[in-house]
Amino acid sequence: MTNPTAWSRGYPVSEVYPPSWHDFQSPAHLHLVCALMGVTWEVSADTPMSIAEVGCGTGFTAAVLAAGNPNAEVMGLDYNPAHIAEARSLARAAGLKNLRYQEADLAELSDAELDRLPEFDLITVHGVWSWVADPVRDGVLRLLRRRLKPGGVALVSYNALPAAAGSLGLSRVARGAMLGAADSIDGVAAASRMVEKLIAAEAAHLPPSGWRRLFTGEAPGARPGYVLHEFLTEHWRPSFFADVAAAMGTARCEFVGSATIDENFPQMSLSPAQCALWDEAPDEAGRQMVLDLCAPRAFRRDVYVRGLRRMPRDPAVSAITLALATHASGEFALKTQAGVAQLPKALIEAVRGALLDGPKTIAALRALPGCGKTTPSELVAMLVASGMAVPVWQTASSTPQHDQAVATARRFNGLVADRHAPHGVGAGRLSLTTPHLGGGLAVSALELAVAKRVAQAAAEVPAVEITAAWVASRLTPEGATPPPEILEELVARVAEVLHDKLPVWRSLGLV
Numbered sequence: 001m002t003n004p005t006a007w008s009r010g011y012p013v014s015e016v017y018p019p020s021w022h023d024f025q026s027p028a029h030l031h032l033v034c035a036l037m038g039v040t041w042e043v044s045a046d047t048p049m050s051i052a053e054v055g056c057g058t059g060f061t062a063a064v065l066a067a068g069n070p071n072a073e074v075m076g077l078d079y080n081p082a083h084i085a086e087a088r089s090l091a092r093a094a095g096l097k098n099l100r101y102q103e104a105d106l107a108e109l110s111d112a113e114l115d116r117l118p119e120f121d122l123i124t125v126h127g128v129w130s131w132v133a134d135p136v137r138d139g140v141l142r143l144l145r146r147r148l149k150p151g152g153v154a155l156v157s158y159n160a161l162p163a164a165a166g167s168l169g170l171s172r173v174a175r176g177a178m179l180g181a182a183d184s185i186d187g188v189a190a191a192s193r194m195v196e197k198l199i200a201a202e203a204a205h206l207p208p209s210g211w212r213r214l215f216t217g218e219a220p221g222a223r224p225g226y227v228l229h230e231f232l233t234e235h236w237r238p239s240f241f242a243d244v245a246a247a248m249g250t251a252r253c254e255f256v257g258s259a260t261i262d263e264n265f266p267q268m269s270l271s272p273a274q275c276a277l278w279d280e281a282p283d284e285a286g287r288q289m290v291l292d293l294c295a296p297r298a299f300r301r302d303v304y305v306r307g308l309r310r311m312p313r314d315p316a317v318s319a320i321t322l323a324l325a326t327h328a329s330g331e332f333a334l335k336t337q338a339g340v341a342q343l344p345k346a347l348i349e350a351v352r353g354a355l356l357d358g359p360k361t362i363a364a365l366r367a368l369p370g371c372g373k374t375t376p377s378e379l380v381a382m383l384v385a386s387g388m389a390v391p392v393w394q395t396a397s398s399t400p401q402h403d404q405a406v407a408t409a410r411r412f413n414g415l416v417a418d419r420h421a422p423h424g425v426g427a428g429r430l431s432l433t434t435p436h437l438g439g440g441l442a443v444s445a446l447e448l449a450v451a452k453r454v455a456q457a458a459a460e461v462p463a464v465e466i467t468a469a470w471v472a473s474r475l476t477p478e479g480a481t482p483p484p485e486i487l488e489e490l491v492a493r494v495a496e497v498l499h500d501k502l503p504v505w506r507s508l509g510l511v
Contacts, residue, residue: 010133010234013080015184015225019060019420021431024259024301025124026439027051027069028393030153032320032384033303036264036377037257038313041153041305043121045071045394045438052077052120052147054140055128059087059101060416064431066091066099067412068393068439070405073098073118079105090419094412106139114142119149126301129158129244133235137247144251150307154253156244163298164238166207170195174215174231188227191215209298223428241288241300254308255284259301261385262336263291268381269337270294295337317376318363322389323508324355325441328500334386343382346370351383358507359392359436393438396509405435406509410455413510417452421445424475424490436508443501449475450497455511466502468495 023029027043034041043049049072053062056076066074078084078101087101102117125140144154159167177194178187195215198206206212213219214227230236245255262268266278266287274294281287292300329352332343350368354360362376371379383389396402413432420426424446431440432451443451453471472491476482482490505511 008080011131012228012232013082015228016080016083016086017057017229018223018225018428019058019416020429021061021064021440021442022126022429023390023439023442025061025126025155026065026393026437027072027122028391028438029259030122030155030303031393032380032391033257033259033261033264034153034305035313035316035320036261036380038310038316039256039305040151040309040311042151045069045435047071048073049121050118050149051075051122052117052124052143054106054123054125054143056083056087056101058083059090060431061124061126062087062101063090063094063096063099063412064433064440065438066096067094067409067433068435068437070098070401070408070435074100075118075120076101077104077106079103090415094415095408096412105136106143107133107135109139109142111142111146114146117143117147119152120147121149121152122154123148123152124155126155126157127229129156130164130238131229131233131236141247141251144248144253144306148251148253148306151309152306153256154248154251154304154306155259155301156248156304157259157299157301158244159236159238159298160292160300161238161240162293163295166205167209167211167298168238169205170209170211171231171236173198175233178228178232184225184228187232188215191227191231192217226428238298241292241302242285244300244302245285245288248304251306253304253306256303256305256308259303261381262334263295265377265381266291268334268385271338291337297337314376317380318366319361320380321359321361321392321395322355322365322380322383323359323392323436324352324504325387325390326500327356327503332386332388334382336385343386343388344370347374347379347382348388351388355389356503359395390437390441392436394435396436402435409433409435410510413448414452414455417448421448423477424449432505432510434508434510441504441508441510446493447497447501450494450501451505451511454498454502454505458511466498468492468498471498 031041051065051072051074053076056062056078059076062074062076076087081103084101084103091099173194174191177191181187181190192215257264266275277290278287281290332348334341347370350370351365354368362380365371420430426445429442430448432443433440450471453474454466457466468491472494
């Protein structure tokens with residue numbers, strides 16, 4: 001039952017890919033990356049924009065982008081008809097009129113069929129490149145050549161060499177175990193047993209990795225759909241940066257930088273000795289090879305532009321607006337490829353105090369005490385990469401159009417909560433979507449469920465006092481009475497969410 005079907009081109013289709021939102025897919029984040037790298041991308045929340053997601057799965061990310069960008073037309077493309085059917089159901093239920101999905105096998109679409117698609121300002125190819133056959137990769141490149149606008153941006157993520165090379169054997173072993181199983185659950189269990197035996201036997205070529213942890217219980221909550229996506233395809237192949245860049249070059253797309261913010265700063269990602277090698281590298285391919293040899297990660301999130309134009313970096317970064325992402329007090333750590341660093345206390349206190357009053361530009365934040373010694377790029381990198389702040393795409397306004405956009409996003413958030421986190425239970429990265437961010441704020445299932453209950457209270461019983469106990473009582477399935485110790489733990493977790501997140505949600509118009 002886990003074996004790919006004849007039409008699937010060797011890709012597993014027995015389990016749908018689970019919904020997941022990543023902030024780096026939003027135009028606000030990608031616009032920030034372009035500014036950091038001194039590259040022009042002429043888009044804004046106030047002007048019409050067209051976005052395509054290649055390999056949209058059941059449509060969650062495309063729907064987040066549509067709900068967060070009311071002035072954009074968003075299209076999700078996927079070759080699995082079950083995915084497209086589910087995605088269209090989501091779009092209809094959410095009332096997202098700027099969103100459509102199309103069943104499309106990029107390996108088969110003719111140039112004439114491609115030309116009937118709109119021209120796009122942004123095309124995202126997340127979680128596709130490493131998992132598909134060469135004809136599909138060629139189809140992605142033809143789409144970029146023919147439908148990405150001059151000056152448009154493409155996001156391409158993939159498993160990178162040499163770091164991912166150690167998992168080639170794991171991938172082959174896991175796939176063999178899954179193909180011999182009766183269903184997806186048994187397949188994952190069989191692969192886990194084989195991996196555990198190999199570890200016990202001290203297999204020299206099965207090094208620790210994020211992939212290995214999926215089978216050893218060290219990555220709790222891994223869903224069968226995700227594990228099948230990673231391992232059951234016939235075509236899983238990691239790639240060198242230089243090879244992907246050469247392929248993108250055939251579509252006249254040039255490398256801008258990484259959507260992983262700290263990777264654009266060698267001093268944040270490499271040791272001093274490694275930075276020296278970076279500086280000695282003759283070109284971009286050489287610098288990225290140093291990064292890929294030295295950074296302890298095996299996944300790249302690369303940003304390209306079709307027609308690279310340079311611009312002064314500091315003014316562009318200074319104009320970016322940030323909003324607080326969490327109300328949590330205490331220290332903030334910047335987790336980079338080179339390690340973990342605490343952000344300066346004076347900077348944190350000054351920025352937190354300013355952002356509590358509302359979003360601020362980088363220029364305004366640099367004028368605060370303790371912030372002036374950092375460059376605009378350093379400040380935005382520290383604040384965004386640490387998770388303390390997020391880039392704002394659209395500031396609040398009092399127009400009917402804005403109010404309608406906010407209402408649509410809130411309705412979508414409630415729908416997602418009902419479908420994926422009705423009682424605050426579930427794995428994966430979900431989203432609270434808002435036009436202020438041009439996408440979503442990544443949240444857990446519990447946070448999404450809490451936000452829905454808070455929004456309901458404001459709409460239905462505005463006089464109610466929003467307490468952790470009140471919210472927790474409404475997260476319990478109807479007719480169920482959890483043991484006192486379980487309820488006490490739930491109340492404590494809800495209280496933490498309300499303290500750390502509720503002020504942020506309100507400031508972003510989420511509730």
